[in-house]
Amino acid sequence: MKLAFVIVAIAMATAAGLTPKESAACGKLYVEKCGRCHKLYKIENYPEPAWNMWMGQMLAKSKLTQAQTKQLTRYLQSLRASHAEHEAGGASTQP
Numbered sequence: 001m002k003l004a005f006v007i008v009a010i011a012m013a014t015a016a017g018l019t020p021k022e023s024a025a026c027g028k029l030y031v032e033k034c035g036r037c038h039k040l041y042k043i044e045n046y047p048e049p050a051w052n053m054w055m056g057q058m059l060a061k062s063k064l065t066q067a068q069t070k071q072l073t074r075y076l077q078s079l080r081a082s083h084a085e086h087e088a089g090g091a092s093t094q095p
């Protein structure tokens with residue numbers, strides 16, 4: 001299940017402008033760090049302010065390096081962007 005999610009996520013993130021290598025690394029990070037305590041929540045199921053609030057709390061729990069934090073944030077936002085393509089506005093903005 002998780003693997004299928006990651007493969008789909010990598011494909012979408014690659015389409016959104018991350019290199020395949022970055023996407024793969026982020027997908028792995030997401031599963032290893034965020035999937036350690038609970039299921040993998042999907043960013044597109046949360047309104048942006050709610051997600052950002054959770055991310056603030058979860059990043060503190062996840063013990064990521066600054067570089068990993070940046071990459072993972074970008075990666076997850078690219079997933080939201082690819083899910084939001086059909087909606088007005090589409091891509092989300094970087095904080």
Ligand code: HEC
Pocket residue numbers: 030033034035036037038041054055057058059061062
């Ligand atoms: C150390 C364990 C731990 C790690 C690591 C962790 N989480 Fe969590 N997460 C929790 C707990 C516990 C909750 C329940 C809310 C609370 O008590 O803070 C939660 C809740 C959440 C929620 C809200 C779920 C809801 O109720 O809708 C989201 C979204 C989330 N986490 C995403 C992430 C992401 C993304 C990462 C990786 C960056 C991550 N988590 C890493 C423990 C963790």
